[in-house]
Amino acid sequence: MEHAFKVDLRGIIDLLSNHLYSDPSVFVRELLQNGVDAITARRALGEDFEPAITARLHLQEGELPGLEFHDNGVGLSEAEVHEFLATIGRSSKRISEARDTFLGQFGIGLLSCFMVSGEIELVTRSAAGGPPVRWLAQADGTYTLEVLPDTPDTGVGTTVRLRAREDTDFYFEYDQLRDALAGYGALLPYPVHVLDGTQYAHVNAVLPPWLAYATGSQSPAERDEVLSYVRSEMRLEALDVVPIHSEAGGVRGVALILPYSTQASGHQWHQVYLKRMLLGNDVRNLLPDWAFFVRCLLNVDALHPTASRESFYEDDALTAARAAIDTQLREYVEGLATRDPARLDALIALHHLPIKALALENDPFFRLIAHAFEFETSTGRLKLGAYLAQPGPIRMVTNLDQFRQIAQVASAYGHSVVNAVYTYDAPLLRKYSALTGRELEEVDAQSYALALEDVTTGGLDSFVERADAALAGLECRVSVKRFEPADLPALLIVTEEQRQLEDIGAAREVADDLFAEFLDDYEAEYASARVARLHLNLNHALVQDLLHLQDDAVFARLIQMLYVQAHLLGHHPMRGQELALLSEGLGDMMRWGLRATHLGHLN
Numbered sequence: 001m002e003h004a005f006k007v008d009l010r011g012i013i014d015l016l017s018n019h020l021y022s023d024p025s026v027f028v029r030e031l032l033q034n035g036v037d038a039i040t041a042r043r044a045l046g047e048d049f050e051p052a053i054t055a056r057l058h059l060q061e062g063e064l065p066g067l068e069f070h071d072n073g074v075g076l077s078e079a080e081v082h083e084f085l086a087t088i089g090r091s092s093k094r095i096s097e098a099r100d101t102f103l104g105q106f107g108i109g110l111l112s113c114f115m116v117s118g119e120i121e122l123v124t125r126s127a128a129g130g131p132p133v134r135w136l137a138q139a140d141g142t143y144t145l146e147v148l149p150d151t152p153d154t155g156v157g158t159t160v161r162l163r164a165r166e167d168t169d170f171y172f173e174y175d176q177l178r179d180a181l182a183g184y185g186a187l188l189p190y191p192v193h194v195l196d197g198t199q200y201a202h203v204n205a206v207l208p209p210w211l212a213y214a215t216g217s218q219s220p221a222e223r224d225e226v227l228s229y230v231r232s233e234m235r236l237e238a239l240d241v242v243p244i245h246s247e248a249g250g251v252r253g254v255a256l257i258l259p260y261s262t263q264a265s266g267h268q269w270h271q272v273y274l275k276r277m278l279l280g281n282d283v284r285n286l287l288p289d290w291a292f293f294v295r296c297l298l299n300v301d302a303l304h305p306t307a308s309r310e311s312f313y314e315d316d317a318l319t320a321a322r323a324a325i326d327t328q329l330r331e332y333v334e335g336l337a338t339r340d341p342a343r344l345d346a347l348i349a350l351h352h353l354p355i356k357a358l359a360l361e362n363d364p365f366f367r368l369i370a371h372a373f374e375f376e377t378s379t380g381r382l383k384l385g386a387y388l389a390q391p392g393p394i395r396m397v398t399n400l401d402q403f404r405q406i407a408q409v410a411s412a413y414g415h416s417v418v419n420a421v422y423t424y425d426a427p428l429l430r431k432y433s434a435l436t437g438r439e440l441e442e443v444d445a446q447s448y449a450l451a452l453e454d455v456t457t458g459g460l461d462s463f464v465e466r467a468d469a470a471l472a473g474l475e476c477r478v479s480v481k482r483f484e485p486a487d488l489p490a491l492l493i494v495t496e497e498q499r500q501l502e503d504i505g506a507a508r509e510v511a512d513d514l515f516a517e518f519l520d521d522y523e524a525e526y527a528s529a530r531v532a533r534l535h536l537n538l539n540h541a542l543v544q545d546l547l548h549l550q551d552d553a554v555f556a557r558l559i560q561m562l563y564v565q566a567h568l569l570g571h572h573p574m575r576g577q578e579l580a581l582l583s584e585g586l587g588d589m590m591r592w593g594l595r596a597t598h599l600g601h602l603n
């Protein structure tokens with residue numbers, strides 16, 4: 001046996017009116033939409049009339065405010081009211097041949113008025129003739145229908161009357177209503193008016209200039225007009241404006257380049273209109289993921305909204321529109337490389353993350369733009385193009401500590417090393433090398449240390465032994481090398497294991513007993529891998545003097561001070577031990593200085 005579903009009317013009305021939409025003010029959108037559709041339908045009949053939509057507020061002392069929303073569109077006959085208004089999910093627009101010209105299609109929009117009003121009264125007279133009718137609907141799903149006297153003072157069209165509840169009177173304030181009408185209806189093709197007893201506004205009197213920009217000449221004057229509109233209306237100081245135009249989906253509008261840097265995870269908003277009615281201020285599924293540095297203002301004519309009208313269905317038209325927008329934004333960035341390199345630099349400086357992400361996934365784009373990317377190198381910030389003009393391979397490090405150690409010596413060898421620790425930098429350099437065949441070397445501090453010139457002068461062993469003894473307990477060994485720059489007396493190279501050891505040392509200084517024991521064990525394990533090296537530079541005069549220094553106490557102190565100095569120059573973290581050495585060493589130096597001055601006076 002076949003049975004038909006039964007419907008709990010109250011539940012359905014509650015669902016459709018209160019739970020489908022995220023914001024009660026959408027009732028304004030639904031009323032506007034019905035008015036626009038009704039006028040479009042009446043125009044299609046070939047009638048000559050001045051289209052108008054008017055929202056009139058009735059504000060009486062001591063009474064809850066009321067709203068009268070009028071359009072002079074096609075209206076409804078008595079039979080149509082029964083068929084379309086009183087049948088949930090039935091829409092005259094879906095069954096119309098001209099359905100694509102209408103905004104509505106689901107047959108539920110009017111129910112959104114129950115979010116702000118306990119009942120909906122609708123008085124309508126059809127353009128097809130017949131007397132006006134009055135429909136009065138309650139949120140419990142009941143309605144009454146009354147045929148009104150056929151007097152000429154009720155013209156063709158429809159008036160919807162709502163009355164605020166205690167908790168919804170906010171939506172019936174003049175400013176709130178005017179802003180909602182202007183927000184949803186700024187692009188609508190028919191005039192929309194709002195008034196109360198004392199105030200009046202024509203909310204869509206001036207079309208925003210961005211709508212025509214993509215299909216216009218895009219002259220500097222038009223561009224400036226869009227930018228100043230965006231500045232005054234949206235308080236957005238956009239860096240540039242990119243025209244967006246796609247046959248697929250009937251999309252046109254602009255993408256605004258944001259004046260601040262954004263993150264991929266950051267909130268993206270795109271103001272999107274569907275057939276000139278605002279769909280939403282944060283429609284997301286129309287732009288490619290990488291384009292998080294733009295915000296769009298778009299009108300769409302041929303994409304399909306979801307029932308809540310807050311985003312678009314994922315269908316072929318949406319995929320094609322998204323691809324077209326993707327191409328246009330890509331072409332814009334590519335075009336800047338040849339047309340306006342200074343603007344490209346500004347764009348990259350602000351939005352390097354999304355642009356680098358895009359370059360990584362797209363080879364032609366990468367080839368076009370890679371030279372303009374800036375990197376931090378041991379010889380300062382350089383564009384990749386300038387860096388590549390130097391001979392030799394691309395040298396990079398992928399660890400900041402390593403970079404700090406290397407930076408001191410690399411330049412003395414005429415090497416410029418890229419600090420590729422930031423997001424996308426190392427992958428970009430690898431990609432460059434793979435695409436162009438330019439050699440890429442991943443260097444680290446230890447391989448640099450190995451390349452330092454060994455010193456073969458005899459008699460160094462006992463010197464190194466004395467120096468090691470001066471650093472006893474500091475997990476560091478001494479070696480003697482020759483390297484540039486000659487004014488750098490010592491270079492401390494610390495490996496990862498050593499770094500761990502230093503962290504443990506720092507932690508133990510603040511740990512309680514139990515934790516300290518645990519750290520001791522941990523440290524013993526790492527200590528076996530200890531490899532910190534203090535390379536003394538024999539090119540430096542002080543180090544040469546040290547070779548001949550007899551006084552053990554002074555020798556030890558000077559080695560310790562070189563060790564501390566190398567720590568500071570290499571940005572190595574200072575533990576308590578190093579800080580103690582520094583203050584003891586400075587104390588000694590001051591005493592020695594004073595003593596020398598004193599002796600000088602005596603002489």
Ligand SMILES: Nc1ncnc2c1ncn2[C@@H]1O[C@H](COP(=O)(O)OP(=O)(O)OP(=O)(O)O)[C@@H](O)[C@H]1O
Nearest residue numbers: 034038084091092093104105106107108109110158
């Ligand atoms: N102002 C109006 N003038 C003439 N007909 C109207 C008006 N408002 C509503 N209707 C009729 O009532 C029907 C239902 O309206 P409702 O707003 O609930 O849904 P819709 O506009 O068809 O679709 P959607 O749910 O997508 O908005 C419409 O299809 C239309 O036939």
